[in-house]
Amino acid sequence: MPLTRKTAFIDLSTRQVEVQEVPSGLRRDYLGGRGLNMYYLKHLTPRGADPFDARNPLIFGAGLLTGVLGGRSNVSGRSPESGYLGDSNVGGYFGAELAGTGYSHLVITGKSDRPVYLYIENEKISFMDAAHLWGRNTAETQTMISDELGDDRVKTMCIGPAGENKVRFACIITGPKNAAGRTGLGALMGSKQLKAVAVRGNRPFSIEDPTGYIDLLRATSQKTAGSKWGKALGLYGTPILFKNANTRGWTSYRYHQRTTVGELGEPLHAENLYSKMSKGSVSCFGCPIHCRHRFEIKEGKFKGTRGEGPEYASIASLGPTLGNLNLESVVYLSELCNQYGIDTISGGNYLGYAFTLFEKGIISREDVGYALQWGDHDAIERLMTDTVYRRNFGNVVAEGSFAPARLSPEAGKHMMTIKNVSIEMTDERAAKAFGFGLAVATRGTCHMRSRPSTDVVQYPRELLNNFYGADVGEDFKDYRGKARMVWWHELFNAVMDSVGICRFAGVFSSINALGYLDICELLKKTVGFDLTDKDLYALGERIYTTERLFINGEGISRKDDTLPDLYYDAPVPDGPTQGEHIDREKFEEMLDDYYQLHGWDSNGVPTPATVNRLRIDESFQEEYRHAG
Amino acid sequence: MRVKVDQHKCTGCLLCEITCSLVHGGQVQREASAIRVHLSFLDHGHHRPVVCRQCKKMQCLKSLGRGADDALRKAFIWEGDAQIKENCAFKALFAIDGKLIHCDLCGGDPHCVKSCPTGALALSDAA
Numbered sequence: 001m002p003l004t005r006k007t008a009f010i011d012l013s014t015r016q017v018e019v020q021e022v023p024s025g026l027r028r029d030y031l032g033g034r035g036l037n038m039y040y041l042k043h044l045t046p047r048g049a050d051p052f053d054a055r056n057p058l059i060f061g062a063g064l065l066t067g068v069l070g071g072r073s074n075v076s077g078r079s080p081e082s083g084y085l086g087d088s089n090v091g092g093y094f095g096a097e098l099a100g101t102g103y104s105h106l107v108i109t110g111k112s113d114r115p116v117y118l119y120i121e122n123e124k125i126s127f128m129d130a131a132h133l134w135g136r137n138t139a140e141t142q143t144m145i146s147d148e149l150g151d152d153r154v155k156t157m158c159i160g161p162a163g164e165n166k167v168r169f170a171c172i173i174t175g176p177k178n179a180a181g182r183t184g185l186g187a188l189m190g191s192k193q194l195k196a197v198a199v200r201g202n203r204p205f206s207i208e209d210p211t212g213y214i215d216l217l218r219a220t221s222q223k224t225a226g227s228k229w230g231k232a233l234g235l236y237g238t239p240i241l242f243k244n245a246n247t248r249g250w251t252s253y254r255y256h257q258r259t260t261v262g263e264l265g266e267p268l269h270a271e272n273l274y275s276k277m278s279k280g281s282v283s284c285f286g287c288p289i290h291c292r293h294r295f296e297i298k299e300g301k302f303k304g305t306r307g308e309g310p311e312y313a314s315i316a317s318l319g320p321t322l323g324n325l326n327l328e329s330v331v332y333l334s335e336l337c338n339q340y341g342i343d344t345i346s347g348g349n350y351l352g353y354a355f356t357l358f359e360k361g362i363i364s365r366e367d368v369g370y371a372l373q374w375g376d377h378d379a380i381e382r383l384m385t386d387t388v389y390r391r392n393f394g395n396v397v398a399e400g401s402f403a404p405a406r407l408s409p410e411a412g413k414h415m416m417t418i419k420n421v422s423i424e425m426t427d428e429r430a431a432k433a434f435g436f437g438l439a440v441a442t443r444g445t446c447h448m449r450s451r452p453s454t455d456v457v458q459y460p461r462e463l464l465n466n467f468y469g470a471d472v473g474e475d476f477k478d479y480r481g482k483a484r485m486v487w488w489h490e491l492f493n494a495v496m497d498s499v500g501i502c503r504f505a506g507v508f509s510s511i512n513a514l515g516y517l518d519i520c521e522l523l524k525k526t527v528g529f530d531l532t533d534k535d536l537y538a539l540g541e542r543i544y545t546t547e548r549l550f551i552n553g554e555g556i557s558r559k560d561d562t563l564p565d566l567y568y569d570a571p572v573p574d575g576p577t578q579g580e581h582i583d584r585e586k587f588e589e590m591l592d593d594y595y596q597l598h599g600w601d602s603n604g605v606p607t608p609a610t611v612n613r614l615r616i617d618e619s620f621q622e623e624y625r626h627a628g
Numbered sequence: 629m630r631v632k633v634d635q636h637k638c639t640g641c642l643l644c645e646i647t648c649s650l651v652h653g654g655q656v657q658r659e660a661s662a663i664r665v666h667l668s669f670l671d672h673g674h675h676r677p678v679v680c681r682q683c684k685k686m687q688c689l690k691s692l693g694r695g696a697d698d699a700l701r702k703a704f705i706w707e708g709d710a711q712i713k714e715n716c717a718f719k720a721l722f723a724i725d726g727k728l729i730h731c732d733l734c735g736g737d738p739h740c741v742k743s744c745p746t747g748a749l750a751l752s753d754a755a
Contacts, residue, residue, distance in 0.1 A: 068646070068656045093667070100658075139670050152666070175669045202724075204657035210650045214739065221643065221745050282675065283641035288745035290639040294672060306672050 001206050002064055003027055003527050005104035007036075008125060010118065012192050013054060013110030017125050022104070028529070029615060032104050033063035033095075034087065035498030035543045037076040040107050041085075042550045051080040051184075052166065052191040054111035060098065060157070060197060061106075063500015067099030068205050068526055069217070071285025072500045074180075075157070080168045080191070081184035081346065081400050082420035084551050085443045088171070088185060089497050090157075091284035092178035097155035100201025108194065117158075117196040119149065122203060130195035134164060137339040138173040145198050158196035159186045160341025162388045166190050168400035169346035169422070173338060177292075177308040178284070181343040183421065183443055184400070208528035216525050224505040224513060225288035233504055234281060237293035238312040239270035244456075245316060245426060249577030250434075252427045253320040254359075254374050255352035256416070256566060259427045260575035261320055267327045268319050277331065279306070289504055295331055302332040310334030310344070316425035317348025322355060323374025333380060340388045346400060349422040351383055353415055354397050362411050368393040416564035419444035419556060429567055430577035431456060433482035436590050440486065440561045442547040450489040452482070453509050467511050477577075479586045483593035491540030495519065498543060542614040545598065545606045549616065558604040561591060630682035630752055631663070631731065631738050637748035640667050640675040644740035644749060651739045652704050660724050662704065662731040663740050663749075677748060679740075680720045680731035688716040704732040 009018040022036065030036045037059045044057045058077040066072055073095030079086030098104070101120050108118075115130035133141050141158040155174065162170035163186030170186030171179045180186075207213050224230050232240050245251040246265040253261050266272065279294035297305040310318070314334040324330060337344045357363045358372035365371050369392050372379050386394025396406050401420040404412035416423040421444025428435035433452040441449035454464060461474040464481075468488055472481030489507075492515075496506050499519055506514040516533035523529040531539075563582060571581040595602060599610030611617060648661035658664075663679040682701075689696040691711050700706055706721075706728040713721045713728055722729045731738075741749045 143670055176672075202657060202659040204649075204653070204655045204660065206655045207650060210654040214647055214650050214743070217643070217646070218743055221743075225745055279672070281639065282669075283639040285642055286646065287641050288643065290641065290746070296672075 001527065002032075002068055002099070002104075005032075005062070005099060005102060007040075007105040007107060008103045008120075010106060010108045010125065011110040012108060012112040012116065012194060015127050019103075019123075027064070029539070029542060031064040031495075031498035031539065033061050033066065033072065033498045033500050034074040034076070034089065034494060035539070036105055037061040037074050037087065038543055038546045038550065040105070041076050042546050042553075044107065044109075045078055045550070047553050049078065051078050051083055051188060054192070055109060056188065058108045058185065058188050058192060058194070059105065060108070062095040062099040062104045063498060064104075065522065065526055066104075066500035067096040067285070068207070069286055069522060070500050070502055070505070071096040071287065072497065072502055073098065074497055075172055075185050077185055077188045079183040079185070079421070079443070080166065080187035081422075082444045084419055084554050084556060085547060086183035086185050086188065087443050087547075088180035088182045089448075090172070090174065090178050090180040091287075091502060092155070092174045093285045094155045094157050094174040094178075094199065095500065096285040097153075097201055098199045099205075100203055101199055102201060102203045106197065108192065111191065112193040115193050115195050117145065117194065117198060120197070120199045120201070122201050133195045135161060137161065138341050139176065139339060141196055142174070145196060149198065149200075151200060154198050154200045156196050156198040158341075159189050160339060160388075162340045162342040163187055163190035164195075165388065165390050165398070167342060167388060167390070167398040168402065169343045169350065170341050171343045173341055175308075177338045179338070179343070182345065182446065184343070184346070186341050207526055209525045213525040216521060220514065220518065220522070221288040223518075227510055227513060229508075229510045229513070230289050230504075233289050233291040236270040236274055237281065237291045239273050239293070239310070239315055241312040242315050243269045245312075246320070247576070249572065249575040250427050250430055251316055251320050252425050254323045255321060255349070255356045256423070256427050258574065259429070259572050259577055261325065262575075264325055265320065267325055268315055268330060272327060273331070276327065282308075284502070287502060287505070289502075291504060297328055297331060300328050302328050305332055305335055307335040307338065309338070313425055314344035314348075317345045318380070321348045321352045321425050322380055324377065324380060325375065326377065329377040329380075333377075333384065336381065336384065340384070342384070342388060345424055346422040347384065347387075348425060350397050350400050350403070351380060351387075353403070353422075354383060354393070356414050357407070357411055360414070362408065362414070363393070416566060417445065418563065419551070419560050421445040423564055427572070429572050429582060430580035431476040432479050432582070433476065433485045435563060435567060435582055436482055436587070436594070437486045437489075439563045439587075440591075440594060442544065442551055448503065449493065450486045451493065451503065451508060452485040452489045454485070454511055455482075457509050459511065463511070477580060479583075479590065483590040484597060487594055487597040490544050491537060492516070494540045494543040495536050498539070499523070538614065541598070542616060545600075545610060545614055546616055548598070548600065548604070548606055549611070552605050556604075558591065558602070561604055563587070629733060629736065630754070631679045631733070631741060632750045632752035632754075633677045633679065634748050634750070635674045635676050637746045638665065638675040638677050639746055639748075640665060641745065643743045643745065644677065647739045647743040651734060659722070660729060662722065662729045664722055678718065678720050681718055682731070682733070688712050688721060690715060700730070702732050702735075704730060706730050
């Protein structure tokens with residue numbers, strides 16, 4: 001039964017393991033995945049500690065239905081990139097295999113005195129020597145582990161050289177490219193000298209209504225993969241979004257100098273990627289959509305490079321953000337990032353920051369060792385590699401949002417972050433809901449915490465109003481109801497991440513995709529939960545408010561729910577969104593609406609009434625003893 | 629009649645494994661499934677679903693003597709005999725808890741075929 005999966009508390013310093021059942025009340029309140037991760041994170045992370053303090057937990061959590069329905073899991077911890085909330089949702093097969101061991105959650109604390117990896121085979125947890133894996137890239141590491149364990153069904157999450165070298169935006173990889181990408185958790189893993197976690201599990205999961213569940217599973221598959229959006233994802237994957245961003249004026253060219261490159265961006269459109277390099281599409285565990293597109297570079301300098309991706313975010317971050325419109329270069333750089341174990345979004349954007357400093361003459365060839373000219377592939381690859389190995393100026397870039405501390409005061413003015421997390425590859429000055437979502441996301445700059453895109457796909461206003469239960473402007477440039485949109489999607493996504501369902505299967509760009517009522521039905525047929533959509537709403541609130549309490553404890557409040565000055569003060573210079581910017585006064589009104597919807601006070605702190613209503617402290621005191 | 633595999637269409641979603649274990653065991657346990665997908669990610673190859681080919685002459689059962697075919701062809705669980713598994717040239721018998729799992733075609737209407745979202749699995753009349 002998915003409900004009986006346990007949590008293993010693993011101390012790398014002492015090599016002690018303590019296994020606990022997850023109390024039924026806690027399961028019901030947080031489900032699993034991101035939900036339980038946030039619960040553990042809030043209660044086990046020492047307040048105000050340095051990100052590399054050994055006491056900080058690194059948490060792996062499979063969704064409640066991961067291994068039964070889908071394959072998603074979350075990795076969480078204190079973010080080395082921001083110092084605040086680190087959390088990233090990842091697909092592939094790792095989560096499903098982890099769930100099969102009988103553990104849904106691993107809470108890893110301490111620091112090993114030598115490189116180590118964990119091997120978890122059903123309930124047995126072993127500490128394995130990783131000296132021979134240290135320095136290896138992510139594909140080599142996974143292959144070597146699988147080979148030495150003599151089992152090709154082992155699934156591994158690992159860091160590459162970037163995580164080992166504590167590059168603050170290092171990620172954790174499973175398979176060719178599935179990444180717990182954002183917020184630098186690879187560096188947290190590296191700081192613990194934990195190279196990898198390998199899992200192999202075949203424990204059975206009893207299902208409340210097996211026949212009913214099979215029927216529901218098929219209907220769910222049809223609903224998600226059969227839609228127009230599902231079919232497009234199955235053919236092209238997320239690169240299909242790039243044309244939209246470029247032609248409608250919300251891509252970032254040269255670190256947000258412009259928001260479109262017009263026809264010059266066509267080489268990066270999905271159709272080109274597909275016709276020149278596609279090697280078909282594959283799935284994650286349990287998913288009928290198969291958006292994982294494989295590539296092979298067939299000609300030119302990078303001929304023979306194979307892999308998966310790049311996703312839209314990687315194309316835009318390693319492409320136009322760096323003034324790079326060469327398809328082969330962008331695809332190659334994405335693969336390089338996957339093998340180094342570096343987040344493509346933050347990676348591309350911190351490099352964009354360095355290229356900006358070079359353009360403005362704030363840093364020079366003497367500082368870097370070579371010129372940083374926009375779009376120069378060799379310079380990009382060289383600086384990326386120097387960053388991963390912390391060589392020369394790369395050692396400054398590797399500090400990410402903390403890099404300005406090592407530079408002149410003038411340099412600091414050009415860094416764009418929210419809550420210490422790099423600004424992203426999409427310019428959201430025009431799309432007000434998206435822009436607002438970046439500002440308030442609990443993990444810092446993030447388009448995926450809410451991903452409010454229903455006004456971008458042009459639904460009629462009446463439909464939006466019915467869906468959100470209040471007036472929402474159908475124009476993405478309109479401010480009306482956009483705080484509500486962000487709030488709605490934040491709650492929904494928190495529930496999805498806790499059940500273990502991919503964003504692409506749920507309400508993402510289509511309001512007709514899986515919603516709350518579908519999730520209620522899935523939970524009923526699998527684990528026998530009789531929950532209503534209102535219950536799930538409250539569950540989303542509980543998770544999101546728990547995250548908020550965590551960052552409040554680290555000093556985050558209203559003052560931090562803001563955007564870089566560029567968003568307010570520099571209207572988009574040209575293109576379809578010319579003149580668009582965020583109005584400060586209207587932004588503050590959105591914040592007021594948003595806090596009210598969440599039940600937080602005007603400073604962005606959850607009120608005691610909200611905390612009590614959501615039973616956030618109660619479940620801690622009554623059901624959880626470990627922290628004591 | 630057998631489940632025919634087109635590995636070029638297999639995306640590795642494993643809905644077939646999930647379905648098979650649910651139908652026959654009432655629970656999700658992929659290693660108790662009679663179909664098994666060999667995934668190929670890091671070497672960028674094709675995923676490879678493997679399932680009993682329903683051979684007319686069941687070489688796997690040759691050690692059991694005459695008559696065993698008829699009795700076991702329609703059975704999902706076979707009592708263990710390591711030699712039987714080894715005798716299958718397609719490696720399409722799977723061991724779990726001392727027993728062997730064999731595709732019984734769900735009595736003629738295989739559920740894995742109905743769950744496969746891409747048509748990688750199909751019911752074939754040919755042997």
